Amino acid sequence: MKPTAEQLAAAQDATIADVIGPDLRVLFCGINPGLWSGATGRHFARPGNRFWPALHRSGFTPRQLRPEEQDELLGLGLGITNVVARTTAKADELTAEEYREGGKALVERVERWRPRVLAVLGIGAYRAAFGRPRATVGPQDLGLGGATGDTLVWLLPNPSGLNAHYTPDGIAAEFRRLRAAVEDEDRAVD
Template sequence: MTTPFRRPTADELAAAHGTTIPDVAAPGLRVLFCGINPGLWSGATGRHFARPGNRFWPALHRSGFTPRQLRPDEQQELLAYRLGITNVVARTTARADELTAAEYREGGAALVGRVTALRPRVLAVLGIGAYRAAFGRPKAAVGPQSEGIGATQVWVLPNPSGLNAHYTPEAIAAEFRRLREAVEAAEAAEGAAGGGDDGAPG
């Protein structure tokens, strides 16, 4: 494992190829964020969205999900905010285009199983292409999806990778904020109706 301040060596990055890293997850989350698959920096450090330039952590903070910008080595603190991280495909690669169509389909099926067990309020898939490939929804767009997984609502958010030139950091944060506002509105509506949160830890 590396420290948060040291760049992984070329040998460490090469050794990380094809490895897996643990999810940050627990039952009853508000949002389970789902990346495409871990990159080499994540594989080498054991931390999600670890590569400098990835916009996941800044977007979480700018959108209001976290009161400050967490570092990748602070990922376990997400659970205190009832947020978590998983991936469509567990295998670490240098680039997402190394993944096969079969891996996406198998990853989507496995993801349904995890979501069914953990029952987050929302599953937020970070990447429209990954969602389309994993769930067989070729016309899906960014935002809330019409089909959920059990009681879990599904959203698609932009891929926060620095390689995604279609979205600026501000635009990514805006989509994250739209999700946060929808989650808070649903929670408020439940509170007004006297509903609970299934006893999930706060």
């Protein structure tokens, strides 16, 4: 369903529900929902967003899911949330305070749900939310999840079609690197 111009305008500052539950292997965390997502109620819903193709090409999903199939992720041990909940046309509409508050709320979600990995999709968002200005793509030295810090934080490139720094192949490769680390952890637990 393609939202109308009126539906997109009405989606400004809306929120959409997280795809989250217990026993997640990976909780993917976007920056914030765009207007298309706000209008449809689906994460990474805008055509051209490279999240769903990267998820499949990296081996996290057996086929490429569509945004309206997002709830199928839970059965695969995957979930979706955002640093900032409110929808905007562009992430640059968010304030530094929203990122900091979003980071605090994200820590609370991680402490509640305890995913094995929190994968933040956006270098700038992660840096702003957690005060880590030198963070780069890959595993971070910051563990979340209470005193034990047992949730690994992994930084991935933003899959938005606006992110010209990464090609679709480059994004899929970074997702694959995360999946390999998760599978290594799965084998170590068995």
